Every structure is written in structure tokens, then in C-alpha cells.
Amino acid sequence: MNDICVPLPRVPDATHAEVSVKVDGKGHSFNFRVESFDWAPSEDLPDSAALVKVRNERIANLRASIANYDRRWELVQIYNPGPKARNIQVLFRQKLVRPT
Numbered sequence: 001m002n003d004i005c006v007p008l009p010r011v012p013d014a015t016h017a018e019v020s021v022k023v024d025g026k027g028h029s030f031n032f033r034v035e036s037f038d039w040a041p042s043e044d045l046p047d048s049a050a051l052v053k054v055r056n057e058r059i060a061n062l063r064a065s066i067a068n069y070d071r072r073w074e075l076v077q078i079y080n081p082g083p084k085a086r087n088i089q090v091l092f093r094q095k096l097v098r099p100t
Contacts (some may be wrong), residue, residue, distance in 0.1 A: 031094035033073060037065045039081050040087035062088060071095075 019030045039058060066075055073092035078097060081088040 030096075032076070032096070035069075035090050035092065036087040037062055037090060039085055043074045058088075062090075066090065 004021075019032065021028050021030065038061065040054070062078070067091065069075075072095055074088065074095050076093045077091040079089040079091070
């Protein structure tokens with residue numbers, strides 16, 4: 001088993017969380033970070049064609065933000081924003097540095 005699911009309470013933007021886990025009695029620490037990226041609401045769009053254009057722009061912007069994010073962190077989850085959300089939250093986990 002490589003991953004476990006730990007439900008976190010709703011956290012503010014750009015929050016850091018640390019999770020400690022014991023495996024066979026040995027402690028391990030993991031760092032998580034919740035970041036917010038721009039996600040403009042679509043409440044005033046006149047038609048479905050405009051909505052599709054905005055959705056595609058949002059996805060392209062989010063992909064670029066994730067691609068340009070600090071390489072020491074890996075993507076874990078993208079949270080579903082509300083219909084009028086101005087930001088979308090993304091969960092990252094700090095990559096483990098393994099000794100060579």
C-alpha cells in the first residue's frame with residue numbers, strides 16, 4: 001500500500017499540514033500544502049459557448065499553474081470548486097528525499 005486517505009478539515013488557502021505516520025513502529029513525517037489558484041466564476045456568461053470557452057481557459061490556466069509549481073512538491077488532489085468560487089484549491093505533498 002503506497003497511499004492512504006486522511007480526511008482533513010476545510011483549511012484556509014496556502015495552508016501547510018504535517019502528518020506523522022508510524023510503519024512497523026518507525027515514525028515518518030509527511031508535509032502537505034494546500035494552494036489556491038485563480039478560478040473566476042461563470043455566473044454572468046450569456047450562453048453555453050461562452051461557458052465552454054471559459055471552462056477551457058480555466059483548465060489551461062490550472063494546468064500551467066501546476067506545471068510551473070515547485071518541483072519539490074507533487075500533486076495529490078484537485079478539489080472541486082463551488083459554482084461561484086473565485087479560487088480552486090489544490091493539495092500537494094512534499095516529495096521525499098531519499099538518500100543516495
